[in-house]
Amino acid sequence: xxxxxxxxxxxxxxxxxxxxxxxxxxxxxxxxxxxxxxxxxxxxxxxxxxxxxxxxxxxxxxxxxxxxxxxxxxxxxxxxxxxx
Numbered sequence: 001x002x003x004x005x006x007x008x009x010x011x012x013x014x015x016x017x018x019x020x021x022x023x024x025x026x027x028x029x030x031x032x033x034x035x036x037x038x039x040x041x042x043x044x045x046x047x048x049x050x051x052x053x054x055x056x057x058x059x060x061x062x063x064x065x066x067x068x069x070x071x072x073x074x075x076x077x078x079x080x081x082x083x084x
Contacts, residue, residue, distance in 0.1 A: 028067060028071065032066070033056075035063035035066060036058075036063030040062075
């Protein structure tokens with residue numbers, strides 16, 4: 001029986017090393033910051049559009065937390081397709 005667990009760092013990223021790891025982390029961070037900005041600044045009207053403020057950091061963190069499981073799920077499905 002396969003056990004399931006929740007992790008903020010998906011298992012699909014365990015084999016990524018070196019420059020690929022750095023690039024992946026940077027892209028996920030930027031995408032999460034953009035997602036947080038869309039949710040909070042544009043969607044809910046919280047925070048500023050013209051300057052960086054402390055709320056931007058929290059929005060970016062929440063955006064990455066939302067994005068990581070989604071990207072991990074997609075990466076895991078892509079890896080299963082390659083293995084088959």
